[in-house]
Amino acid sequence: NAGVTQTPKFRILKIGQSMTLQCTQDMNHNYMYWYRQDPGMGLKLIYYSVGAGITDKGEVPNGYNVSRSTTEDFPLRLELAAPSQTSVYFCASSPTGLAKNIQYFGAGTRLSVL
């Protein structure tokens, strides 16, 4: 029972490089989310999606892009990486219906931009 899978687990980028953080879920959840977690700051929502083909900005979207071509996958793209994007990134998903408020999280991607 895989749940939410994120790859890679760790990555070091140089300033100005680009990369895609992968997220896939096997629970057939319609809702998916990307967060970043900074020390002492809790989790901040970057982007979210309520279904394939539908995405919207969260609290801190600048410097990121997302796409949602399938129910399962929700990749997060970093263009022109900056040191301020050093963080731990979490992907999450949630079902529709009464349980939609409970989110299921992946194990995270730890990103350093140097």
Add this chain to the structure above:
Amino acid sequence: AQSVAQPEDQVNVAEGNPLTVKCTYSVSGNPYLFWYVQYPNRGLQFLLKYITGDNLVKGSYGFEAEFNKSQTSFHLKKPSALVSDSALYFCAVIPKGSGTYKYIFGTGTRLKVLA
């Protein structure tokens, strides 16, 4: 601005003693309230939630939380702490009627249970 406060960065408690992790919120209307736990190098895991009804809700691993509307609080409690409860705990809210499923997270409280 809507916010969630976890006033303690860290809580230390001896194994076997009761524990409390505090959470207060400032949101419009009556919110949905949640607690999540994060173990090292892992994602957040759902513990419990309050939607409506009884103010005391029970969750996973023996945890419970009490919703107090007048104090706008949702403190996490456990009668007898275990060393394995040591982790980072997050309180989160969704303002009811906001038409969104987006959480507002607190900054987290690190719980350390001492053997």
